[in-house]
Amino acid sequence: MLKKFITQFTSEEIVGDFTKVNNEYFVINESLKQIISQIKTKPSFAGIHLGIEKGKTFVPSLYLLQKLCTVSNKKIITDKKGEWMFICGKNIFQKSIIKFAGNNEDLVLVQNEFGECLGYGKITTEKSVQHIFDIGDFLRRER
């Protein structure tokens, strides 16, 4: 599911070797792998988190989204108002989109004016972006 998610944004190999632990994906370096082999208990989390499978959906990590933003052309830039709406889980209207790239139904990464990745969505017929996932998820998880 991880690879399928990545290919929606880029054909570049951005992740390399990864490990699946239960339903989560990680990049684990050699020094961490050595400790894991000594402790002999399955960890809940290790190294760089790439994302998690939730049912049939893949939810990317912040690291993966930021990595995708550096290589993918499938992204839009939103203004401050659009940024706030999006991280509150709302769609971004056309008037809040400063730079637009993509066609109807395309998945796009959403960046703010600083070039920071806020999440991703889908372009709609009204040239707005339907919200799918945003970094505000960190707060919603805590509820």
Added chain:
Amino acid sequence: MDNKQFFINRYKQLGSGFAEIQLKKSLRVNTLKITHEKFVERMTSIGVKLAKINFLQDGYYAESKFSLGAITEYLLGYYYLQEAAAQLPAQILESQANETVLDMCASPGGKTTQLAQLMHNKGTIVAVEQKQHRLEALKSNVERMGAENIIIYRTDVKNLQKSNTKFDKILLDAPCSGNYVTDKSWFQKRDITGIQKSADIQKQLLKTAINLLKTNGILVYSTCSLEPEENELNIQWLLNNFKVELQNTQLKVGDEGLTNVFGRKLSNEIKKCKRFWPHKTSTEGFFIVKVKKC
């Protein structure tokens, strides 16, 4: 005598006054993601007033008209909302890039992610949390803060003794009875029996820490409690039962540890501990000690 007066009398017997304080909001800049300069510029531009905390490497007091826990900069992991005294244990542990470090009671991850930052995401941090609901907060914060050298285990930390792994450094920020600054109902909730139970649990954790530490390894033990049963008396117990030496924390903030606790004389070494009376340090109540295993 009511409960509050009982504890205030204890603090007086320990040589301290008492005053309610209003804790200033503080945070730690995450140098894994942003420099101090860029952080100050960015936060100032959105109307946040920052003042560097002089005894902390990466700590600032912060004032704003809006919540600092819900903005883009927070969600991107540019900072962690962390009380000032709570930033000291990881700082004085001085963990190095080539070391293996254990955070025994890691959740929700403030000190764990601080360790990762201080180690520049090198070396290995093993973070332990026993409870599932607290584990999710820990994983979320590790991800948000961009820490890449952490392994998280959901287990009782004493289970780590079953493997042969020993650690260069250990952080034990122990579960404790808390303090009246961060818990407004603290005086109503607490009693000596509960504090003693807490101290007994801490002793077991200290014993596990010493077992998991390499020879010459360093342990930093901390609590956010002002009660000597959880602090100086536990450290005296440690000195009496294990081959350890207390180290100088080099901190210019906080009082020396108490060597006379309700008439009981303790080792002079206990002065190397640091105790934070809220009305003196403007922090939450706190206690910290650096221990070397011999």
